Amino acid sequence: MASIEVNTPRQSRGLPTVRQIVESAFPIIVIYVVMATIYSVVQPSALSLYSIESLFNNSLPLMLAAAGATFVILQGGFDLSVAGIISLANVVVAVAPVEGPLGAVANLAMVIAIGLLVGAVNGYVVAYLRIQAIAATLATMIICKGVALLILGAPGGYVSDFMAYELTASIFGAVPIAVVIAVAVMVFWSVFRTTNSGRSLLAVGQDENAAALSGIDVARTRFASFLWAGAFYGAAGYMLAAQTATGNPNGGDPFLLLTFAAVALGGTAFGGGRGGVTASLFGAATLMLMQKVLFAVGVSSFYTGVIQGAIMILAVLFSAFVQAVTSRRNSL
Amino acid sequence: MQNEKTIASAVAEQEDNRATAKISGEFVTIAAIFGLTFAMILASRAISPSFGSWSQVETILYLSSFLVFCAFGQGLVILVRGLDLSIASVITLGGVLTASLMNGSNEGFLYLVPAILGACIVVGLISGIGVAYFRVPPFIMTMAVGLIVYSLCLGFTRGTPRGYPAPLLSGFMQDKFLGVPAPVYLLLAFVVFGTILQSYSVFGRKLNAVGNNPLAAYIAGLPSGVLIVSAYAMSALCAGFTGMMLAGYANGATLRMGDSYLLPSIAAVVVGGSSILGGQGNFVGTVGGALLLTALATILTALGIEQGWKTIMEGGVILFALIALREQSFAFLREVLGKRG
Numbered sequence: 001m002a003s004i005e006v007n008t009p010r011q012s013r014g015l016p017t018v019r020q021i022v023e024s025a026f027p028i029i030v031i032y033v034v035m036a037t038i039y040s041v042v043q044p045s046a047l048s049l050y051s052i053e054s055l056f057n058n059s060l061p062l063m064l065a066a067a068g069a070t071f072v073i074l075q076g077g078f079d080l081s082v083a084g085i086i087s088l089a090n091v092v093v094a095v096a097p098v099e100g101p102l103g104a105v106a107n108l109a110m111v112i113a114i115g116l117l118v119g120a121v122n123g124y125v126v127a128y129l130r131i132q133a134i135a136a137t138l139a140t141m142i143i144c145k146g147v148a149l150l151i152l153g154a155p156g157g158y159v160s161d162f163m164a165y166e167l168t169a170s171i172f173g174a175v176p177i178a179v180v181i182a183v184a185v186m187v188f189w190s191v192f193r194t195t196n197s198g199r200s201l202l203a204v205g206q207d208e209n210a211a212a213l214s215g216i217d218v219a220r221t222r223f224a225s226f227l228w229a230g231a232f233y234g235a236a237g238y239m240l241a242a243q244t245a246t247g248n249p250n251g252g253d254p255f256l257l258l259t260f261a262a263v264a265l266g267g268t269a270f271g272g273g274r275g276g277v278t279a280s281l282f283g284a285a286t287l288m289l290m291q292k293v294l295f296a297v298g299v300s301s302f303y304t305g306v307i308q309g310a311i312m313i314l315a316v317l318f319s320a321f322v323q324a325v326t327s328r329r330n331s332l
Numbered sequence: 333m334q335n336e337k338t339i340a341s342a343v344a345e346q347e348d349n350r351a352t353a354k355i356s357g358e359f360v361t362i363a364a365i366f367g368l369t370f371a372m373i374l375a376s377r378a379i380s381p382s383f384g385s386w387s388q389v390e391t392i393l394y395l396s397s398f399l400v401f402c403a404f405g406q407g408l409v410i411l412v413r414g415l416d417l418s419i420a421s422v423i424t425l426g427g428v429l430t431a432s433l434m435n436g437s438n439e440g441f442l443y444l445v446p447a448i449l450g451a452c453i454v455v456g457l458i459s460g461i462g463v464a465y466f467r468v469p470p471f472i473m474t475m476a477v478g479l480i481v482y483s484l485c486l487g488f489t490r491g492t493p494r495g496y497p498a499p500l501l502s503g504f505m506q507d508k509f510l511g512v513p514a515p516v517y518l519l520l521a522f523v524v525f526g527t528i529l530q531s532y533s534v535f536g537r538k539l540n541a542v543g544n545n546p547l548a549a550y551i552a553g554l555p556s557g558v559l560i561v562s563a564y565a566m567s568a569l570c571a572g573f574t575g576m577m578l579a580g581y582a583n584g585a586t587l588r589m590g591d592s593y594l595l596p597s598i599a600a601v602v603v604g605g606s607s608i609l610g611g612q613g614n615f616v617g618t619v620g621g622a623l624l625l626t627a628l629a630t631i632l633t634a635l636g637i638e639q640g641w642k643t644i645m646e647g648g649v650i651l652f653a654l655i656a657l658r659e660q661s662f663a664f665l666r667e668v669l670g671k672r673g
Contacts, residue, residue, distance in 0.1 A: 078608075080595075131654045134415075135602035138595060139654065142647030150640035257417065257475055264472040302490070305483025309476035316468050 025279035027322040028266045031315055032286045035293055043296040049170060056178035057168045059288040061086070061240040065255050066262035066280040067185050068115075068232025071225040073263055075204045076272030077126060077133040079226065082233050082259050084144025085118050086252030089237025091148045094157030094247025104162045111234035118144060119230020120223075127222035141256075148249040157247035163238075164245040178239075182281055189277035201225060205272025261312060262287050267319035286315070358614055361605035365620035368653065369627050376631045388630070390513060396626035397519040398581075399596055400619055402574040404526045405567030406597040407618045410606060411530070411543045412563045414470035418459055418478035419571045419597055421485070422452050423590030426575025428485050428493045431585040436496035444498075449572050455481055456568025460561030474564075485587060493585040501580035515577070526615045539563055544612070596625050603653050624653065 040046050046055075065082050072079040089111035098106045118140055125136045158164075170176045192198045200221045203211040212218050240251055260270075266283030268275025290311060294304045373389060402419050409416040429448045434441065455477060462473040485493075496502070507514035530536040542549040542559050550556050574593065579585045598608075604621035606613030628649050632642045 125651070125655070129655060132602055132608045134608045135599065135654050136651065138599055138602075139647045139651035142650065143644050144647075146640045146643030146645075146647060148640075149643055150638070153640070260471055261475060264469055270469045270471055300487070302487035303483055305479045305486070309478075309480035309483070312472060312476040312479075313462060313468055316472050317466060320467065 025266060025276060025282050026326075027319040028279050028282040028286060028315070030322075031265075031318065032282050032289065035286060035289050039289060039293045039296060042293070046292070046296070049174070049176075053168070053170055053176045053178070055289065055292065056176045056182070056285075057243050059285050060178040060181060061236045061243065062255060062258055062262060062288060063182055063281045063284040064185070064232050064236035064239060065259045066266070066284040067189070067277045068229040068236065069259050069263050070266075070268055070275065070277045070280040071201065071228040071232070072133070073205075073260075073268055073270060074201050074272055074275060075222055075225045076208065077222060077225065078137065078270075079122065079229050080134060080137040080256065081118055081122055081141040081144060081230070082236075083252040083256040084141035084148070085115050085230060085233035086237040086240060086255050087148040087249055088114055088118075088144045088151075088252075089234045090241045090244075090251040091152040091157065091247040091249050093159055093163070093238055093241040095151055097158060097160040097163075099160045100162055101166070103160050104167065107160070107163065108235070108238055111238045112231050113234075115230035115232070115234025115237075116227055117230070119226040119228070119233075122230070123223035123226030126226065127219040145249070145252075148252075152247050152249050155246060155248040155250075159241045159245050159247075163242040167239070167242045181239075182285075186278045186281060193276065197221075197224065202273055205269075205274070207273070258287060259284075265312065265315050265319070267316075267323065287312075358605060358617070362614065362617045362620055364656075365604060365617065365624055365653065369620065369624045372624070372627055372631065376634075379635065390516065392623065392627045392630050393516045393519060394513050395630060396622050397515050397522075398574050398578055399593060399600055399622040399626060400519060401522065401577065402567075402571045402593050403597040403600040403618050403622050404522070404530075404615060405570030407601045407604075407606060407613055407615060408530065408539060408563045409470070409567045410598075410601050410608060411539050411613050412560050413543050413546070414463060414474075414560070414563065415598070415608075416459070416474045416564065416567045416571075417471065417594065418455065418474040418481060419567065420590035420594040421478040421481040422455055422568050422571035423575040423578065423593055424485050424585070424587055425455065425481050426452055426572035427579040427585035427589050428489055428575075428587070430497050430501070430576045430579040431493055431495040432489065434495065434498040434501070436498070438498045438500050441498045441500050445576070448576060449569055452568045452572025452575075453565050454568075456565035457561060459568070460564030463564065464557040464560040482587075489587065491587070493587060496584055497576075497579045501576070502583050505577065505580040515581075523615070523619050530613070530615045535562075540612075596622075599650055600625055603650060621653075624649070 045051060065086060069079055069082055092110055092114060093107050096107070096110070097103070122133075122137050122140055125131050125140075126133045167177055171180060193202070200211065200216045201224075203214070203216055204218050204221045208218055211221075236255070237252065241247060244251070262284035263275070263280045264270065264283070265286055266275060266279030266281075268279060268283075290308060291304070294307055295301075299307055373392070376388075402423060406416050406419060426448060429451060430444075433444050433448065459470075459474050459477045462468045462477070463470045504514055509517060528536075530539070538549075538554055538559055541552065541554060542556050546556055549559075571590070575585075575590065578589055582589070600621035601613065601618050602608055602621070603624060604614070604617030604619070606617060625646075628646060632645060
């Protein structure tokens with residue numbers, strides 16, 4: 001417990017240590033581990049590679065979406081376009097599948113380009129035209145959904161075999177690729193937050209005026225956060241397509257609220273300045289694991305929502321409590 | 333000569349903006365959004381003569397009333413720097429309780445209405461207490477409460493809501509008075525009541541103060557916690573009322589009846605010129621936003637265009653309204669007009 005120093009600024013460069021990664025998301029990792037333990041006790045078969053694989057394959061799209069949303073939320077913004085971009089990316093991959101590993105890369109490039117494009121529109125409208133983020137991204141989300149419907153009027157299409165089978169499998173028959181991707185994102189974030197861009201992001205979220213006075217280009221930082229978010233949403237739609245092996249013009253809808261629930265569960269403050277991508281990844285993983293646990297424990301499917309809602313509130317309270325305790329200890 | 337400029341001539345040279353300065357940006361936004369709605373209805377006439385008729389205006393007013401009811405509550409919550417995502421579930425709760433408890437009879441109508449709305453208020457109280465006293469972010473609190481309420485509705489109805497609203501209620505929704513649907517009068521009364529409550533009553537002024545600057549409001553001795561909780565309670569009351577009216581309109585309830593009102597309720601408030609950051613907002617603007625969204629959806633549906641294009645146009649109009657109705661746009665317009673005058 002003595003190793004928690006959430007608010008200590010880090011000067012280190014290069015690859016982060018495991019400790020650095022864990023520290024930034026301590027409370028939610030505790031919640032996740034507790035829940036995973038309960039799950040493996042209630043359902044011993046959960047520890048088989050197949051179950052772990054399917055659990056992470058199910059969770060990865062939400063984890064990527066939450067990671068993307070975190071960039072925007074950290075600078076004090078909001079991004080509802082997540083649902084639209086995921087739907088759009090999902091149908092594009094299903095309508096224009098390219099076979100083989102290189103094809104998978106080509107498909108990935110397509111969806112990231114789409115994400116960046118929509119992100120650029122969001123960023124321009126919010127950062128430079130100064131339209132309220134929640135309203136502007138609501139509009140772009142609706143437009144993206146419309147475009148997705150035009151591309152694919154009803155669920156259908158298929159994705160390349162490589163995406164459907166290889167990307168949802170495991171490396172060396174032991175480590176699910178979904179886990180590898182999640183860890184890569186965590187490492188990326190640990191490096192990113194020590195860069196100038198990363199520091200600017202948090203600085204703008206903490207105090208826009210102070211950030212501007214210390215020479216940070218606030219509008220550009222905001223703009224960039226929407227680009228990162230768009231790229232991650234595109235990747236989320238891509239992994240959703242890989243997991244479902246099909247396209248759905250409404251596939252992104254369930255992500256709208258879940259993404260923000262995951263970010264909030266991770267302890268990232270709405271309004272900006274505090275939190276991180278790693279915490280959001282665990283927040284998303286916790287939400288998905290929670291559904292499995294409730295099913296395994298045997299809660300009537302009618303009432304799972306009651307417990308999910310209650311756990312979400314309790315988890316946020318727990319995160320806030322841990323943060324209050326650690327910040328008090330740090331200030332002593 | 334230049335040095336001998338008199339005060340009078342200096343004053344005279346100053347831009348005379350007395351007429352325009354009196355018009356606040358808020359007023360212009362509201363006027364513009366009503367203008368845009370009106371223009372859209374008129375323009376639809378060019379496409380088909382059956383559009384833009386009085387009966388179509390009536391329909392738009394009728395259909396927009398549901399959105400206006402729940403957007404009022406959403407607006408109050410946004411005013412105190414919150415957001416209410418439980419609206420969809422509370423609408424469903426109101427509708428489901430109305431159908432199942434009234435069960436197609438007028439018996440007990442007078443005590444069932446307050447009982448159902450009371451149940452909805454309890455939901456709002458829980459959200460409000462979580463936000464105001466336990467400091468749970470509004471987004472997560474109202475979403476979790478919404479999830480819980482929806483799940484309870486699901487369990488309570490075993491997946492299929494049954495029953496019908498009281499004939500008194502469904503009759504009212506179909507009634508006409510002086511040739512105009514009765515709910516339109518209700519809408520007008522609600523708009524007057526809501527505007528007074530939000531902008532001119534002591535309660536509304538206090539909510540504005542808390543939203544503008546919570547710290548200043550606290551120092552001024554306002555009970556911020558109580559005010560925030562009451563905003564959420566009002567929102568739940570409005571959502572429950574919307575659900576009740578919807579059940580009367582559709583003569584029954586479904587579990588997903590509230591879904592199509594959540595995002596539009598936020599959009600109506602923001603398009604109407606309120607700040608999502610709280611402390612600034614006007615109910616008349618929200619009404620304009622709701623009318624604009626409803627008119628757009630009604631016209632696009634009547635045109636029978638493809639769902640994808642319809643969706644794109646809806647998003648496009650929201651984006652256009654947001655960009656065009658900014659105060660900066662009006663400042664620019666005022667400058668141009670001022671120079672010409």
